[in-house]
Amino acid sequence: MKEVELAEPWQRLLAGAIDRILPIIFFILTITVGANPRYARAKLLWLYDSILIIGCLTVLSFLWQAVIMSRSGQSIGQKILRIRVITDTGENPGFAKYVLAREVFFFAVLLSLCGLLSGLGLGHIIYCAVQLLYLIMLCRKRGNYQTPQDLMLQTLVVKV
Template sequence: MQDFKEIYQSTQLEKSHIEDDYDEFELANPGKRIAAYILNYLIGAVAYIPLIWGVVEIAGGYSGMNPESNIQPELSGFGIGLTMLGGVLILGFLIFQAVLMSKTGQSLGKRIMKIKVVDEEGENPGFKGVVLMREIVPNLALTVIAMIPFIGGIIQFGFWIACLVMLFLIDRNRQTLQDLIAKTYVVDAD
């Protein structure tokens, strides 16, 4: 049976071009990566404002109803319009982020913080590496895990704590779990 150290070392990638060219690629520091993550969520949250406002407006039409009455509530066209606008804004933001990440290896937050995602050769990993493997696969897995009663939330919390700790492991090239899945690095984009 392999001991923990052997298993840990087996997850490390072989020496790659990015490790050979440290003068060309500088690993992004944890502060920049955390700031980029927060920026992405703050910008994305703005798209949710009309959606939430619209849902509140629609719910207001139901709030004064007697549950035993057969009268249909009067739905606000304003609320429905806001809900639809919110949905379009969220979808537009997600598509914009996916295209940006596919073409440049940068989300909007990473672009603002001047960092980018590269593969083992120092190239842009494209849609498969940045969007699919780093974003969709882990988040889809976490969504499924969240449905597990009692422990789903604990597992999700552990995932994000592990990623946060991994940002500070310079001997592991600051690769988070998403980076290990996609075989990517986050470097300064200067």
């Protein structure tokens, strides 16, 4: 593998924030349009069409994000900050490793575990502990700034 420059922790955190802001904007837009009393009293059919369109845009943004993550190893936020995910051999991790395992599976397991332990009052503690571990690992230069997902899937986040 050729020599690569690792992405800084702030770049990874900012890219993650950008990736999460887009769906939040669509959600807020949907709630704002749907909760506006002026629209509700008018009984306009286009209002429901607007909510449906915004919902479809949200789903399309998730699908688009998955496609570009699979093809280039970059999410929208990572493209903006010029960083990308590669395997330890320098290749693009692809759909299974990047989207399914790194994004979907890891957080599904974490949230499921937290949900199961919420009855014992441990759900929030486990979630916060994992997030704290994530931040600590992200700031360890000696550990190549690798997070639990990176270690599990043998990936690195590098500057483009």
